[in-house]
Amino acid sequence: MSKRLPNPRLAKIHRNYTIEETAKLFVVHKNTVGNWIKQGLPVCGKKRPFLIMGRDLQVFLEAKRVKNKKSCKADEIYCVRCRAPKKPAADLIEYRVITDTLGNLVAICPDCASIMNRRISLAKLKQNSAFMSITQPLAGLHITACVNPSVNCDFKIGAESHAQTSS
Ligand SMILES: [Zn+2]
Known part of the structure; x- marks a missing residue:
């Protein structure tokens, strides 16, 4: 059911990415990146194009992974x-x-x-x-x-x- 999560290490710590670049990097849809931002992925700037810091991407996706691992139901x-x-x-x-x-x-x-x-x-x-x-x-x-x-x-x-x- 849950798809394999993108590898956080694909993001370079010292780079900034636009939403488009992020989507391309992790081979996900732009809307997926939009969802990440809604879920708390930090972006720089208030206007488009938003920039996402590589370091933030790593931290966010790593946390997401950990969360996913813990998604067992009560009886699982x-x-x-x-x-x-x-x-x-x-x-x-x-x-x-x-x-x-x-x-x-x-x-x-x-x-x-x-x-x-x-x-x-x-x-x-x-x-x-x-x-x-x-x-x-x-x-x-x-x-x-x-x-x-x-x-x-x-x-x-x-x-x-x-x-x-x-x-
Ligand atoms: Zn088994």
Whole structure:
């Protein structure tokens, strides 16, 4: 559904681009660039031709990418192999504790059977009815109020793989 996002590195930091040049550079429609501006991409000047700084383009598109990665729905986990959010079977999800307030959901992708990971705060997990079945054993755990709500669906392969990293 979501198209591949343009590569932010195509923009040269020390260059300015008009909307037309930006569209050409990223092979998108001029209207798409217009949408980016509406979404907060900064432009220089109040009159046409607007100039967009390469640095702003990089920052904006990079942020957009990050946002896109986190677009799993409440009951989905990102499958790195399928490159898409997948809805795992509820009984094939496991919650692995990282800290008192944060853990990893580990599940099997229904399509390619590879392991999927989703970083999730305990508070969020408890709010999430999609994962209700696995929240029950956690009912007795203490929850603090200061969990970071932006930590959501971070699909880095879990913390447990750190141990195997060779230097
Ligand atoms: Zn998959």
